[in-house]
Amino acid sequence: MKFTVVGAGAMGYRYGVLLQDAGNQVEFVDTWKPNVEKVRQQGGVFVSRDHQNRQLVPVKLFYPEEYHGNPDVWIFFTKQMQLADFLKRTAHCFNDQQYALTCMNGMGHVEKLLKYFKPAKLLAGTALVATVLNGPGDVDFIGARGAGTMNLANYTEKPDEMTHKVVAELKKAQFNPNLTTNFMGTLMAKVVFNSVVNTLCTLFEITMGEFASYSGADELSRQLINEAYDVCERAGVQMLNTRQAELDSINYVSKVANPLHYPSMYQDMSHNRPTEVDYINGYLVKLGQKYNYAATTHAFLTHLVHLAEHTRQQN
Numbered sequence: 673m674k675f676t677v678v679g680a681g682a683m684g685y686r687y688g689v690l691l692q693d694a695g696n697q698v699e700f701v702d703t704w705k706p707n708v709e710k711v712r713q714q715g716g717v718f719v720s721r722d723h724q725n726r727q728l729v730p731v732k733l734f735y736p737e738e739y740h741g742n743p744d745v746w747i748f749f750t751k752q753m754q755l756a757d758f759l760k761r762t763a764h765c766f767n768d769q770q771y772a773l774t775c776m777n778g779m780g781h782v783e784k785l786l787k788y789f790k791p792a793k794l795l796a797g798t799a800l801v802a803t804v805l806n807g808p809g810d811v812d813f814i815g816a817r818g819a820g821t822m823n824l825a826n827y828t829e830k831p832d833e834m835t836h837k838v839v840a841e842l843k844k845a846q847f848n849p850n851l852t853t854n855f856m857g858t859l860m861a862k863v864v865f866n867s868v869v870n871t872l873c874t875l876f877e878i879t880m881g882e883f884a885s886y887s888g889a890d891e892l893s894r895q896l897i898n899e900a901y902d903v904c905e906r907a908g909v910q911m912l913n914t915r916q917a918e919l920d921s922i923n924y925v926s927k928v929a930n931p932l933h934y935p936s937m938y939q940d941m942s943h944n945r946p947t948e949v950d951y952i953n954g955y956l957v958k959l960g961q962k963y964n965y966a967a968t969t970h971a972f973l974t975h976l977v978h979l980a981e982h983t984r985q986q987n
């Protein structure tokens with residue numbers, strides 16, 4: 673199958689390199705000049721696993737304006753605030769036959785993708801795996817091969833033949849995909865997860881394990897989960913998990929699966945890049961407002977993250 677990854681960052685490299693390894697034809701599109709130039713100069717991207725076995729993997733990486741590929745499936749892994757620009761700059765390559773797949777965090781990407789791709793061609797989900805971009809052309813896949821899982825669903829909630837082919841390729845590449853027929857429920861489960869762990873770990877500059885070791889962690893999580901679920905219920909979202917199962921999943925990931933990991937929002941903050949908080953806690957606030965519900969704790973946290981971003985920029 674032919675895939676083109678848009679956004680050659682941490683996750684874009686992980687999906688692209690592993691799909692390429694599994695025998696697919698993969699190309700990459702990126703706009704960050706230091707990354708594109710470094711990959712061209714070194715002849716590929718350096719890939720490590722848990723800081724070990726750093727190896728150069730040859731990849732084909734293009735700027736959008738010079739790209740003319742026609743993949744079966746586009747894979748979008750930009751940050752939420754970068755997506756509109758990437759879409760505009762790559763649009764000359766899009767056509768009605770192509771599928772779009774994304775497992776970006778937060779919400780905001782779906783409407784943007786639907787401006788370019790038909791609803792029946794859109795597959796979105798969540799990636800439960802950690803990846804770190806050390807710098808231009810240098811990525812670290814956290815966890816052993818086959819670590820982590822992902823959920824995905826068709827926007828139409830009706831899997832077609834191509835969906836099953838994509839899932840088969842993701843399986844071969846050991847992403848452990850789980851296909852659901854609940855689009856919003858699948859995406860919102862990760863939004864709720866991130867609205868707790870990503871945001872709190874980022875604010876306090878701590879790992880997920882450090883967060884989970886605090887005796888009041890469950891109480892903090894419950895307050896945010898309850899508010900998020902109150903919003904989702906008003907919006908008619910069929911949640912995949914119960915509130916208790918969401919809390920259990922936060923505890924499992926923080927204590928067992930990834931205790932040493934700093935969430936991706938922290939990585940943005942520590943590199944003085946803007947975070948995706950407006951698309952996570954901020955999205956819950958806006959969705960709540962639509963249904964006359966004030967998600968005050970999520971609003972407060974959104975401000976705190978922006979205050980932290982602002983403070984870093986002043987220093």
Ligand code: NAD
Pocket residue numbers: 679680681682683684702703704707749750751752754775776777778799800801802803804805936943945948
């Ligand atoms: P990333 O920041 O590594 O890459 C995204 C884009 O930003 C790429 O185009 C990259 O070239 C560019 N970029 C990277 N560093 C930059 C810098 N310093 N200055 C300018 N541009 C830069 O993003 P990611 O971690 O791959 O995340 C993509 C999406 O996947 C996001 O929605 C994220 O929340 C989600 N996600 C990430 C992880 C993870 O562990 N990294 C896990 C699950 C989901």
